[in-house]
Amino acid sequence: MKLTRLIPEETGFDIDGVVADTMASFIGIAKKDYGIHNIVKEQITSYWLEECLPIPDEIIGKIIEKILNDPFGTGLEPISGAVDALTEISKAAPLTFVTARPLKAPIEKWIHTTLHKVPSSRIRVIATGEHSAKVSVLQENGIMNFVEDHLATCVQIHEAGMNAIVYDQPWNRKDTHDLPRTGSWKELLSKMELS
Template structure:
């Protein structure tokens, strides 16, 4: 059972009318087995938006945007940045995580390294190709065997559900609300990694840091 502080955290981050709602499909009193959970990468493991803003500032002189302004997953809908610049930066984010010095979100590398002791880590991303981001993950998880890091690139958010079903993943952490909703409909229990672009009323458990996962996944040492 969760320590009281973790359970209280969960209740505080769920809308009151959803705490006991049957459609939520999430038993908060049963910690998750490490083998049952999968992870998105951008916005969950990788601090992709920090890299986006840094490139915009350093290379294009755009110093008037902040992360809190990114209120939509689709950047062009919420930032006053020319579309051609947005496309250029995104292309670089996808192609060269090392060159743009992509950093992990605080605590991600440490938590995943500890989790890997219990089995293979599974990452499912909507990126079009896995090679560059897989190499980046291997680099930040240097104490984890490459064979224990599985990365699947679906090319589209809507393709994640089928992949996760095939892998028998029961829980998934993502920052894209539409993906969370799609997975929920397919019976995959979703956890939202809190970001400015996914705020709002949802029936899903929401975490704001990797530290929040410590009391949710089985294993006192995680």
């Protein structure tokens, strides 16, 4: 399905895998802390890393814990184009980020630091703690369009009558719902009704 025009006030964003290159950070820690050198992003064909990576579950858990607690220490970088696009969008409407992370403070700090040109009063971060809670959070906050990389969450959003935009990643390509998809912040920005 094609991407339609998006009203900034009604559009929200997931963080990991959309704004933050979390999987690159994961691969970096696996290398640096555990000497695991043979992982590439294309191998991550499932959102659940245990299903697609030849790394013991225990180590996967430890790396994820690090990423959740210390985005800066784990070298979390923004996805290409995200900072420029979000900075532009923030001029039209405040930015709403909804993450399933259980811990809000570390990622909120990362967002504010990364989007350093966006006044902090124009950034809102909501941490739901679980994927399934996103739909109601979006409804409560008037978010009609949501950019997300977790396919199951995209489907829940779509089925609740909102517009889910899949941010293209190797782990979300088995989409049977033909949801609108983009892998480019430049394209997302071009679809925004900015005035």
